[in-house]
Structures are given as structure tokens and as C-alpha cells.
Amino acid sequence: MKNFQEGLMEEEIINEEMPETDPSGLAPAPQKRLIVKSQEKLLALLKNITGYLKKPKIITLVLLGLIAIVVYLGLNLLSRKNEEAAVDNTPKAVTSTSPQASINPKTAGITREIDNFKSKLENSPVDTTQLDPPKVDLNITF
Amino acid sequence: MPGSAKIFKLILLFLLFLSLVICHLSLVSAQTSLEQAKQDYAYQLGKYRDNHETYTKAKANYQAYQTATAKNEAFLKTKEYLVQVDNLYVAYLALVKESANSVDWTSNPSEGERVKKLLDEENAYISNHQKDIQLTQNLEELPPAAKQLQDRLTQTTSGRIYNILAIYETVNVNSLLAEFLRLSSSIDGLIDQKYPTEKPSVVANWRSEVESVKQEAAAGLEDIQKLLAQTLDDLTSEMQLKNIDSKVKNVNQILGKSKSLFAEILRLL
Numbered sequence: 391m392k393n394f395q396e397g398l399m400e401e402e403i404i405n406e407e408m409p410e411t412d413p414s415g416l417a418p419a420p421q422k423r424l425i426v427k428s429q430e431k432l433l434a435l436l437k438n439i440t441g442y443l444k445k446p447k448i449i450t451l452v453l454l455g456l457i458a459i460v461v462y463l464g465l466n467l468l469s470r471k472n473e474e475a476a477v478d479n480t481p482k483a484v485t486s487t488s489p490q491a492s493i494n495p496k497t498a499g500i501t502r503e504i505d506n507f508k509s510k511l512e513n514s515p516v517d518t519t520q521l522d523p524p525k526v527d528l529n530i531t532f
Numbered sequence: 533m534p535g536s537a538k539i540f541k542l543i544l545l546f547l548l549f550l551s552l553v554i555c556h557l558s559l560v561s562a563q564t565s566l567e568q569a570k571q572d573y574a575y576q577l578g579k580y581r582d583n584h585e586t587y588t589k590a591k592a593n594y595q596a597y598q599t600a601t602a603k604n605e606a607f608l609k610t611k612e613y614l615v616q617v618d619n620l621y622v623a624y625l626a627l628v629k630e631s632a633n634s635v636d637w638t639s640n641p642s643e644g645e646r647v648k649k650l651l652d653e654e655n656a657y658i659s660n661h662q663k664d665i666q667l668t669q670n671l672e673e674l675p676p677a678a679k680q681l682q683d684r685l686t687q688t689t690s691g692r693i694y695n696i697l698a699i700y701e702t703v704n705v706n707s708l709l710a711e712f713l714r715l716s717s718s719i720d721g722l723i724d725q726k727y728p729t730e731k732p733s734v735v736a737n738w739r740s741e742v743e744s745v746k747q748e749a750a751a752g753l754e755d756i757q758k759l760l761a762q763t764l765d766d767l768t769s770e771m772q773l774k775n776i777d778s779k780v781k782n783v784n785q786i787l788g789k790s791k792s793l794f795a796e797i798l799r800l801l
Contacts, residue, residue, distance in 0.1 A: 391549070402671075422794075424676065442539050444599055447540060448539070448540070451540075451543045451544070451547065452543075454547065454549060455546075455547050456750055458547075463577070480636065494722075494801070496722060496799070497796055497801045498723065499721065500715065500718055500719060500798075500801075501798060502716075503715060504660070504715060504794045504798070507708075507711050507712070507715060507790070507794075508794075510708060510711070511708065511784065511787055511788055511790075514702045514784075515634035515635060515636070515704060516576055516631045516634050516703060516704060518697040518700060518701055518773075518777065520623055521627065521628055521631060521695050522695075523624065523689070523690055524577065524580070524621070524624055526580070526620065526621075526685075527584060527679055528617065528618050528679070528682035529678075529680045529682075530610060530614070530675045530678035530679075531669060531675060532593065532594065532595070532605065532675065
């Protein structure tokens with residue numbers, strides 16, 4: 391009985407020490423070994439990365455990058471909003487010691503419209519002098 | 533630790549790259565489509581000049597030596613040049629089309645649609661011509677293809693472009709006059725509100741000045757519209773465009789008087 395158990399244990403140890411063999415008796419597939427190795431490498435790399443990510447320098451750099459992206463996106467969103475609304479053209483109230491006539495909102499509106507009209511008169515929206523067709527040489531002879 | 537230093541450098545490089553991308557993106561988004569069209573046209577014009585130079589050299593070389601190699605070189609350079617002529621016109625038509633977006637078409641939206649249709653037709657012709665050029669196999673095929681394009685440009689495209697430019701100017705003057713009329717009538721209303729019974733003597737003079745600006749500008753616009761109506765089959769000559777242009781300047785000058793007129797009346801309100 392004891393001998394029988396010893397024999398079993400030996401067999402187990404030999405099985406553990408021996409490389410895995412196919413039931414057909416052929417050598418183990420090299421692909422399997424590669425997969426195991428690459429998995430180990432991947433795990434080691436992940437551990438390394440998590441280690442680096444804990445460093446304050448790296449955290450600061452990543453944060454700076456994220457802040458840059460957030461600021462860029464924020465500015466972009468702001469610029470896409472109604473541009474006219476962004477420009478505050480309403481006349482500012484000026485505090486003065488002398489009594490002042492109240493400004494009629496209709497007059498203020500018309501003043502703004504007149505200013506727009508003046509700028510349209512001065513700068514035509516389409517400058518046709520800049521739109522002359524290009525002169526090309528098509529007199530191709532050989 | 534050497535590994536850590538390497539990672540640190542890599543992240544720095546990544547951040548530098550990111551900032552460059554962000555900077556580039558913000559510059560691109562800041563450009564309007566009209567500015568982009570202008571830049572594209574300027575770029576195609578520069579490229580056209582370069583291609584014209586290489587084509588002229590290849591042509592001179594072939595005419596001097598008359599060898600098969602020189603002929604092949606002349607064919608390749610001429611083909612390249614003609615393709616570039618088409619590219620230049622495509623960019624130019626895009627610029628003219630983009631300029632249409634700056635015009636206020638509210639007074640005549642159908643005219644805006646017609647302009648876009650004409651430009652699309654011209655663009656389709658040029659694109660087809662470019663495809664034909666790309667299919668050519670020898671030098672002898674190129675002069676007729678160039679002649680074909682020249683005929684189209686002189687007989688149709690230029691006339692249509694001058695017509696479109698004349699329309700832009702007319703529509704623009706029309707909308708300026710309409711705005712002047714609207715503003716002067718609003719000011720009139722404000723004057724009546726402020727001085728319901730007795731009006732200062734300046735008001736009467738201001739009103740007569742405004743009336744004369746209205747009449748002169750309306751007469752000028754009528755002249756422009758008559759000139760534009762003389763064009764047949766959507767074709768305007770360069771001379772007709774120049775006439776319209778000078779009349780448009782005249783109306784703009786008349787409307788320019790409104791600047792001092794409005795400033796004067798605002799002091800009373």
C-alpha cells in the first residue's frame with residue numbers, strides 16, 4: 391500500500407516537472423507558449439503603467455493635458471454661440487453728478503442701426519473688383 | 533530611473549503634439565468659408581503660374597529638338613498645365629459662389645437661386661473637361677481640348693460671371709436703398725413722437741434732403757436695373773459690367789449723404 395502511494399506521488403512530481411505533452415506524444419505547440427509569455431509581458435507592462443500613473447509628475451502632466459483639452463473645448467463652445475449676443479453693444483450707464491436727460495431706447499436702437507448702415511455703405515459685402523475671372527493662356531500649339 | 537525618464541519624455545512629446553493639433557484646429561475653425569475660398573484660389577493661381585512655366589519650357593524644348601522623349605515630356609507637362617487651368621477655374625467659381633453668401637438676397641431670393649444654378653452648371657462643365665483631359669493619350673489631343681475650353685470661357689463662362697457680378701452689385705444697392713428708406717421712415721416716426729405739434733425748422737429741411745436722396749438713389753437703381761435687363765441669355769459683357777459698376781458707385785455716393793443727414797437729425801432726438 392505504502393509503495394503504491396509512493397509510486398503515485400513520484401508520478402505526480404514527474405508530471406509537474408515534465409513539460410506538457412500532447413496526448414499524441416508530440417512536443418507542445420509553440421503558439422501556446424508565446425501566448426503565455428505575451429500575457430505575462432502584458433501583465434508586467436500593466437503593472438508598470440499603474441506604477442507610473444501613481445507618480446505625481448505623471449499625474450500633473452496628465453492633468454495639464456486634460457485641462458488644455460477642456461479649456462479648448464470650452465472656448466470653442468463659447469465661440470459657436472450667437473456671436474452677436476456675445477458682443478454687448480448696449481450703451482453703458484454713465485454715472486454723472488450733473489442731471490442727465492433719459493435716453494430713449496428707441497433712439498438708442500436707431501443709432502445702432504444707423505451705425506450698421508454706415509458700415510455697410512463703407513464696406514460693400516462683395517468686392518466685385520476682386521472677383522475678375524482669371525486670365526489663362528489656352529493658345530496651345532505645337 | 534531610466535524607464536521613468538523615458539516615459540516622462542514620451543508624455544512631454546505627446547503634450548507638445550496635442551498642443552500643436554489644438555492650435556491648428558483653432559486656426560482652421562477661425563477661418564470663414566469665404567476666407568478659405570480666397571486662400572484656395574490664391575493657392576491654385578500660384579500653382580497655375582508654376583505649371584505654365586514648366587509647360588512653356590517643355591514646349592520650347594520639343595520645338596527645338598523634336599525627339600520622342602521631348603514630345604512625351606511636352607505632352608505630360610501640357611496635360612498637367614491644362615488640368616491646372618481647370619483646377620484654377622473650379623477654385624474661382626467656388627470663390628464667386630461663396631461670395632453670394634455675403635449678399636442680402638431677401639429682396640430677391642429667386643435671383644440668388646438662379647446665380648447658384650449658373651455657377652453649378654459652369655462648375656460641372658469644367659469638371660467634365662478636366663476628366664476629358666485626364667483621358668488623353670497623346671500630344672495631338674491636347675490643342676483641340678484647350679480650344680474647346682477657351683471657346684466655352686469666352687462664349688459662356690465669362691459672360692455668366694460678369695452677369696453674376698452685376699447681379700451681386702445690383703442686389704446690394706437695392707438692399708442698401710431699402711435700408712435707407714426704412715431708417716428714414718423710423719426717424720420720421722421718432723420726430724413726430726418727440727415734436728407732435730410744432731416741429732423745429734431743421735426738420736422740414738432734413739425731410740426735403742432725405743426726399744431728394746430717395747429720389748436720386750431710386751432713379752440710379754432704376755438705371756442699373758435697366759442695364760442689367762439688357763443682358764441676353766444670362767450673359768453680360770465686361771463693358772456692361774463696367775457701366776453697371778460706375779452707376780452702382782454713383783448710387784452709393786448718393787446714399788453716402790445719409791451719413792451726415794442721420795447724424796444731424798439724431799442730435800434733435
